[in-house]
Amino acid sequence: MPFSENPLDYNLLERLTQTFGPSGVEDVVTDLIRKEIQPYCDEIRTDALGNLIAIKKGTGKKIMIAAHADEIGLMVTHIDEKGFLRFTTIGGVYTRELPFRRVVFQNGIVGTIGVEKLDRPTDLKLDKLFIDIGATSREDALSKVKIGDSCVFVGEFVKQESRITSKALDDRVGCFLGIEALKRLQTDHEVYFVFTVQEEVGTRGAQTSAYVLEPDYAIS
Secondary structure, three states: OOOOOOOOOHHHHHHHHHOOOEOOOOHHHHHHHHHHHHHHOOEEEEOOOOOEEEEEOOOOOEEEEEEEOOEOEEEEEEEOOOOOEEEEEEOOOOHHHOOOOEEEEOOOOEEEEEEOOOOOHHHOOHHHEEEEOOOOOHHHHHOOOOOOOEEEEOOOOEEEOOEEEOOOHHHHHHHHHHHHHHHHOOOOOEEEEEEEOOHHHOOHHHHHHHHHHOOOEEEO
C-alpha cells in the first residue's frame, strides 16, 4: 500500500483534539472528520450507533482501520442548593486526578472541580467532589447547565519540537492518522476507515462496526 509523501497537517490534529466529544456526544467530531475526508473516499456513511465509515473501494481484501472519536469526561447527576454540580464519570477517569481540574461544557460554560473537606486522603471519592461553575444557587446553575449534560477536561494543544500534549489525544490522534492515511492511500484492497463512537464506555462502536462489516483484517 504505497503512500504519498505530503507532510502531516498538525493544525487538523489540534482541531480534532480541541473539539468537544465525550462518549455519546461525538457528532461534532464526526462532522469535522466527514468534511475532511469527503474528497478522498468513494463512499461515506453513518450507522445507527453513530460510527462514521469511510470506504475506499477495491477488489482485494476487506480491511477495517478503526479509531475512536469519543473522549473521557463527566456527566452531571445532581445540582445542590448552593449551585454545585455533582457528577459521574464517562470512561476511564481516575478520581485521584480530578481535584482542581477545569472542565468545559458544550455550551462553553467552564467549571473547576472542587473537593469537600476530607479527614483522610483515602476519603477522596466521587461523592466528595463537585463542579463549581460560579453559580450562586441551584436555579442559577440550572440556567447554565442541566442534569445529564456532559463536560470534558480543558487541555490546550501544545506542540514542542517532536512532542505534543493535549486533551483527547486518546484517540483523536488515531482519528488524525486515519484521516492522513486515507488522504494518501493507494491500494487495490477495499479499505474501511471507521471512526467509532462510545469506545470509552465499552468499545460499543468498534464491536458493532466489526460485526456489520466482517473485515478480513482489522487494525485498531
